[in-house]
Amino acid sequence: MTVPFYKYQGTGNDFIMIDNRQSVFYKNNAKLVSTLCDRRFGIGADGLILLENDALSHFKMVYFNADGNEGSMCGNGGRCTVAFAKYLDIIADTATFTAVDGIHEATIDHDRVSLQMQEVSEIRVKPDCLFLDTGSPHHVQLVKGLADFEVFAEGRKLRYGLYGKSGSNINFVEQLDDTTFAVRTYERGVENETLSCGTGVTAVALAMHKTGKTKVNVVTVKTQGGDLMVEFEQNGGTYRNIHLIGPAKQVFKGEVTC
Numbered sequence: 001m002t003v004p005f006y007k008y009q010g011t012g013n014d015f016i017m018i019d020n021r022q023s024v025f026y027k028n029n030a031k032l033v034s035t036l037c038d039r040r041f042g043i044g045a046d047g048l049i050l051l052e053n054d055a056l057s058h059f060k061m062v063y064f065n066a067d068g069n070e071g072s073m074c075g076n077g078g079r080c081t082v083a084f085a086k087y088l089d090i091i092a093d094t095a096t097f098t099a100v101d102g103i104h105e106a107t108i109d110h111d112r113v114s115l116q117m118q119e120v121s122e123i124r125v126k127p128d129c130l131f132l133d134t135g136s137p138h139h140v141q142l143v144k145g146l147a148d149f150e151v152f153a154e155g156r157k158l159r160y161g162l163y164g165k166s167g168s169n170i171n172f173v174e175q176l177d178d179t180t181f182a183v184r185t186y187e188r189g190v191e192n193e194t195l196s197c198g199t200g201v202t203a204v205a206l207a208m209h210k211t212g213k214t215k216v217n218v219v220t221v222k223t224q225g226g227d228l229m230v231e232f233e234q235n236g237g238t239y240r241n242i243h244l245i246g247p248a249k250q251v252f253k254g255e256v257t258c
């Protein structure tokens, strides 16, 4: 049986995208998902996303990490799914969709997607790092010399050593100026550095604001795959109206044999 697929990328975080409104893809097959995401034996991607029907919103996003397991929220994947929904004519310029962490709103202008993220009220500030959940769990740590930093080795050590079996995504950050940060992320579920992680970028912006490294409410975060912006409001200890903004593009389409 063949199933049409599309490939999308958001600042280099890449996804296999399948229109599953007619249940064409059997989703309880972790081995199939991981093989499709394999860069040598499959299509190659950081994750696979199913766009499905939803009673409450325009569509539902079901996200799998490259290891084949269903993941927590994916910010770049969410932005790419909005672009895919527009391509399929499910939405025009605004969307409401359901993800694993609840309902999200988004707008799209050409290939630029602004995705509203869930509120964040708990940020754990530790002596040399922060931990917060922006839909997915994130460790945020300032480092010097980010370009040469051993992201894979250090990220893997922390992901398994500090956060137990369930683990965490690990972000290493360097401040570039009052409003701009660079980040490199070791992604749980991909078990490698990815070129960009949207929930990670969101976590970095909030963590840097929380610790007073930046005073602005619109932060630019430079990833290995391009720039993203995070806008937010802070009220007491809670960050709300958080938006992750940046490009999401279709790269190619094809068919998979399942």
Ligand SMILES: N[C@@H](CCC[C@H](N)C(=O)O)C(=O)O
Residues within 6 Å of the ligand: 013, 065, 070, 071, 072, 073, 074, 075, 076, 077, 136, 137, 168, 169, 187, 188, 189, 190, 196, 197, 198, 199, 200
């Ligand atoms: N690439 C994603 C993050 C996906 C979540 C993560 N891998 C996990 O399950 O912990 C993003 O853009 O947010």
